Amino acid sequence: MPSTFRRRAVLGRSAQIALLIAGAGVLPAARAQTSGNWPKAAFDGKSLDEVYKGLGIAKPVESADIAFTAPDIAENGAVVPIAASTTLAGVKRIAFLVEKNPTTLAGLFDFTDGVETSVKTRIKMQQTSNVLAVAVTGDGKELYAQREVKVTLGGCGG
Numbered sequence: 001m002p003s004t005f006r007r008r009a010v011l012g013r014s015a016q017i018a019l020l021i022a023g024a025g026v027l028p029a030a031r032a033q034t035s036g037n038w039p040k041a042a043f044d045g046k047s048l049d050e051v052y053k054g055l056g057i058a059k060p061v062e063s064a065d066i067a068f069t070a071p072d073i074a075e076n077g078a079v080v081p082i083a084a085s086t087t088l089a090g091v092k093r094i095a096f097l098v099e100k101n102p103t104t105l106a107g108l109f110d111f112t113d114g115v116e117t118s119v120k121t122r123i124k125m126q127q128t129s130n131v132l133a134v135a136v137t138g139d140g141k142e143l144y145a146q147r148e149v150k151v152t153l154g155g156c157g158g
Contacts, residue, residue, distance in 0.1 A: 042095075043105050048132070051097055051105045052142075060134050063143035068133040070147045077125040077151040084133035084145070085118035093136040094119055100129035125151045 042054030052059055066086045074080040084094050094117065096107040106123040117135070125131075132146045 060142035060144040066145040068145035083120040090138040
């Protein structure tokens, strides 16, 4: 048998085994939240206040305890790298909001106890706007850090 055929057979069998193991629940798998417990109203929000209301939080207070990084200028609004982290105890959620986007809430990340509250992602931005990283603690504190990101080429169809 040619070696190409054997490699394909091994790769195909490996993929089948991996699917069986993942299906059995042995390996962790990322799953989209499809049940009714995700904050639909927050993702549908068209302004900062609507998102806060949808998340069930008060207007956050600016804090130096949140390390937030974003580029000063994003050459392509379709892929804007951002990151947020904090050493504050008890942070349960970090949300990224883009003030002038058609959909203000760009990302929402929940944390459990015992994990590092740090997240890096890429977002889409339609135009130059303030971007906020909002941290919500288990004891009800809402804090944020913000940066203005200038966009030279819009990424939200604009």
